[in-house]
Amino acid sequence: MKYFSSDTYIFENNFFRISESGFWKLTKESEIKASSKIENIYIDSPYFTLIPNEIADHIPLEEKKRFISNPETDISYLEDKISKYQSMIYWGVDKKILSAIKKKFPTVNLKHFCESIIMSSNYDFKLKYFLGEKCIYIASFNNKKLILVNRYKIENSEDALYFLLSVIKESKFINEPFNIEHFGIENKIFTSKIKDIFPNVEIQYDQQSNFKNL
Numbered sequence: 001m002k003y004f005s006s007d008t009y010i011f012e013n014n015f016f017r018i019s020e021s022g023f024w025k026l027t028k029e030s031e032i033k034a035s036s037k038i039e040n041i042y043i044d045s046p047y048f049t050l051i052p053n054e055i056a057d058h059i060p061l062e063e064k065k066r067f068i069s070n071p072e073t074d075i076s077y078l079e080d081k082i083s084k085y086q087s088m089i090y091w092g093v094d095k096k097i098l099s100a101i102k103k104k105f106p107t108v109n110l111k112h113f114c115e116s117i118i119m120s121s122n123y124d125f126k127l128k129y130f131l132g133e134k135c136i137y138i139a140s141f142n143n144k145k146l147i148l149v150n151r152y153k154i155e156n157s158e159d160a161l162y163f164l165l166s167v168i169k170e171s172k173f174i175n176e177p178f179n180i181e182h183f184g185i186e187n188k189i190f191t192s193k194i195k196d197i198f199p200n201v202e203i204q205y206d207q208q209s210n211f212k213n214l
Contacts, residue, residue, distance in 0.1 A: 001116055001183055003208060006039040008032065010097070011113060012132050016211055024211040038105055044113040044135070046151055047075060047092035056088040064090050078110060084119060085146050113137065114149050117183070125178035127171070129164060130209070131185045136160045140171040147171050157190040164194065183209040 009016040009024070015032060019025040032038070047068040051059065065077060068090065075092035082089055091112045101108065117128055118139050130137040132154075139149035148170065152163040168174065179202045182191065191203055207213075 001120070001206065001209065004039075006037050007116075008038050008041045009044075009113070009116070010041060011044045011211070012134055014211075023208045023213075026211060032104075038108050040109045040111055041101060041105070042111050042113045042116045043093055043097070044132075044151075045075075045091055045093050046135075046153070047073070048089060048112050048114060048151070049091070050082070050085070050087045050089050050146075050149065053081070053086045053088060056090075065092075068092055078112075080111065080115075082115070082118075087146075089115065114139070114151065118146055118149050125173060125176045126181065127164070127167065127173070127178060128181040128183070129160075130183040131160060131187060131190070133185065136163060136184075138164060138167045140167055140173070142171065157187055157193065160187075160190055161193050165197070180204070182206065185212050186210050 003018045003022050005018050005020070007018060015027045015029050016024045017027045017032070049067045051064070065071075069075060069092055073092065074095055076095050076098045077090065077092050079088055079090045081087070089112055093110070101110065114137055117130055117137055124141070124143050126141045128139045128141070134154065135151055136154050137149070137151050140147040148167065150167070152159070154160045154163070168178075177200070180194070182203055182205045186205060186207070191205075194201065194203065
């Protein structure tokens, strides 16, 4: 992940700006002024899916909505094309959050949180995960192509390990020499469990994204 001072992250209902030294910094919403130079806001939301361009235009709007939520969910639906993967991300955000953002930052680009994870993929057989307190994002890549990306609700490191192993299996990495990039909270117990199962896997940790250290 690349961090820019013009970016803001809304993750697990908290606001984060990027400090001058390039680290995630917890910020109160009231401290973010409308005059702040913010170009992109990446929003954490469980409602999202990626659809290949060749079929996206042929899927009715209501069907796209059913992909990510039920009709009773009070969300607004957004979409954005990701040319890097010839895909469209279709996602939902709470209407109150969307209204507040648009009122304060009418010209900002709204992006789903997963976009900050998947845009760099210049490698083969790689897993990337962003660990939070209540969720984990996991993306897998093969031959510089995105295989999958998903958000999983977790309660502990055992849950996170279960979903990570599921993605490894689904991505057919079991017999491949893959590596891992770890973002978000530093959890040494979690990483040690991964190393116990895959002792030859290299795990690179991005300390700048450890928002619990700030």
